[in-house]
Amino acid sequence: MLTIRILSRAFVVLAFIFGPIVTKVLYAQDSVDSVESTPSPTDGVAVPTVADLVKSTLNEMGLPDSEHIPGLSNLDTLTLSQFNQSSKASFGKITIGNVNFNIGKFLSPGTSTPLLLVNAEDVELGNIIPGLGGTPLGTFGKTTSLNFIFSPKDITTKNIASINSLPDSIKKAFRGNFSQLYLKKGMNIVAPIKVSNMSREIKDLLRSLKINLNHTLPFSGTISTSILKHAFDKRQRSGNKKKTLATESQMKIRTRALMADFGQDFLKTLSLQGSLPSQIKIEGLTLAKGTFYIKGGEKNTFDFGISAEKVKLDKLQIKRSKFSYDSEKKRVYGSGILDISESSKFLDWPG
Numbered sequence: 001m002l003t004i005r006i007l008s009r010a011f012v013v014l015a016f017i018f019g020p021i022v023t024k025v026l027y028a029q030d031s032v033d034s035v036e037s038t039p040s041p042t043d044g045v046a047v048p049t050v051a052d053l054v055k056s057t058l059n060e061m062g063l064p065d066s067e068h069i070p071g072l073s074n075l076d077t078l079t080l081s082q083f084n085q086s087s088k089a090s091f092g093k094i095t096i097g098n099v100n101f102n103i104g105k106f107l108s109p110g111t112s113t114p115l116l117l118v119n120a121e122d123v124e125l126g127n128i129i130p131g132l133g134g135t136p137l138g139t140f141g142k143t144t145s146l147n148f149i150f151s152p153k154d155i156t157t158k159n160i161a162s163i164n165s166l167p168d169s170i171k172k173a174f175r176g177n178f179s180q181l182y183l184k185k186g187m188n189i190v191a192p193i194k195v196s197n198m199s200r201e202i203k204d205l206l207r208s209l210k211i212n213l214n215h216t217l218p219f220s221g222t223i224s225t226s227i228l229k230h231a232f233d234k235r236q237r238s239g240n241k242k243k244t245l246a247t248e249s250q251m252k253i254r255t256r257a258l259m260a261d262f263g264q265d266f267l268k269t270l271s272l273q274g275s276l277p278s279q280i281k282i283e284g285l286t287l288a289k290g291t292f293y294i295k296g297g298e299k300n301t302f303d304f305g306i307s308a309e310k311v312k313l314d315k316l317q318i319k320r321s322k323f324s325y326d327s328e329k330k331r332v333y334g335s336g337i338l339d340i341s342e343s344s345k346f347l348d349w350p351g
Contacts, residue, residue, distance in 0.1 A: 047083045050075035050094065050103055050232075057105040060114045061152035069150060069187075071228035072103075072118070078232065086165035091117075093167075096232050099123055102167040108157040115157075115183070116150040118228060121169045128231040131258050134246030136294045136304040140219075141197030145173030147190040148228060151183040177218040187225040189272065193217045201245045205325040206292070208332040209306065210282050217274030217292055224269050226262045245327040255300055267296030276306065286312040287321070311336055 048056070054072045059065070068074075080092025080103060091104030102119040124142050125132055132138035147170065160166070160181065161174035177192045195206050196213040203213065246254060259266045276290035290308040297303030305324030312318065321336035 047079055047081070047092065050078045050080060052076070053080065053090070053092070053103065053105065054116065057114055057116045060105070063152055069116075069228070070226040071231050075232060084165060088163050089165045091165075091167055094232075096234065099127060101232075102170060104167075106160070106163055106166065108155060109159050109162060111155065111157070113152065113155055115155075117170065118148040118231075119167060119170050119173075120146040120231075129227060130230055131254065131261060134244065134250055134254055135258070136202075136245070136302050139199035139202050139245060140191075140193050141199070143191045143193050143197070145169045145191065147173060148223075149183060149188045149190060150225070151185060151188060153185050155183050157181050157183060177216065178220065181220060184222045186269065187223050187227060188220065189223045189227075190220045193219050193274065199244060201325050201327060201330075202292075205306065205323065205332050206276075208282075209276075209280050209287065209290075209323065211276060211280065215277060217276070219272050219274040221272035221295075222269050223272070224262045224266045226266075229262065245325070248328055251302065251327075252300075255302065259300065267300055267302070269296070270302075271295045284314050 051073055054069060054075075058067050058069075078094055080094060083092035084090065089104060089106035091102050091106075094101050094103065100121045102121070103117070105114050105116050107113070108115055120128060122142060122144055123146050125140050125146065126138050128146075129137075158180045160178065161171045163171075173190070173192055178190060181188075181190065193216065194213075195203060195211060195215050195217065198206075206215075207213070245251075255267065271293075272295065273291045273293040276287075276292060278289065280287040280290060287306075287308040288310040290306055292304075292306050294302065294304040305322050307323075308321050310317075311321040316338055318336035318338055321334065323332060323334040325332055
């Protein structure tokens with residue numbers, strides 16, 4: 001169904017509905033940096049705790065002594081194992097339950113800015129962050145490499161995977177998917193997510209645009225600095241097994257709980273996106289430079305869906321296009337604005 005409503009002489013709003021449609025990387029050369037493996041404490045050499053490493057890294061960033069990261073700055077009893085130092089990176093490992101973490105710091109390539117990185121291997125967000133079930137963040141599914149990067153300032157960094165001394169799971173995640181990253185001041189999240197691992201509703205949304213289930217969404221963006229406050233609790237979490245979206249009323253309850261736990265700015269700081277295939281064609285629609293996004297919306301809600309810089313509906317040019325999933329009606333909706341000045345030669349308006 002296609003509905004056109006005139007807002008003014010210059011613009012037309014388009015709304016269209018899709019039912020679910022079932023359809024069926026360049027490596028950077030590793031740079032050379034000297035690596036030194038630090039022996040374990042039993043060899044008589046001090047190995048830092050997580051809190052020690054975090055504190056020293058924040059100091060190197062030029063941040064005040066009062067600066068701390070919830071969930072990390074208090075880990076003064078967890079000593080890093082297999083600690084390796086080099087001129088460009090220093091990382092160690094810890095294991096909590098069944099989750100392996102790589103925690104360390106590295107110098108952003110081409111700059112002198114130190115960055116703090118926490119990497120979790122083969123996990124879902126829900127394994128280390130409680131309360132995400134039913135929310136868009138809880139629909140991600142498992143990723144081979146979930147990365148949190150704390151930056152002291154806005155920065156553009158390139159070819160992180162070229163740092164030879166980074167742990168393998170980090171290098172594998174950044175190769176091809178994230179050759180260039182725009183990091184914001186505070187906590188950033190970086191993760192390659194395969195469409196087939198996401199929730200049924202998100203897969204329906206993406207399949208309605210004929211996006212292959214094997215496509216990997218290179219998600220990155222900002223998230224609350226408090227997001228890791230429970231990540232290293234001893235109790236094991238199973239994640240969101242059903243990976244289904246909550247109803248609107250349920251979502252409001254869960255959102256309030258997340259804000260109470262992680263801070264009132266939880267949604268305000270949330271802004272993630274992952275690139276779709278460069279061009280998508282379906283039923284007369286052509287989308288270019290599309291992204292799947294999750295961010296904080298108005299009135300303390302999640303806003304998520306697909307946006308595209310350029311959309312054509314046959315010969316009509318559509319701007320500000322958005323596709324989203326309605327969890328109540330279980331339908332995929334699309335909307336956009338038609339600029340008549342660019343499409344008038346294809347339209348004949350009576351009167």
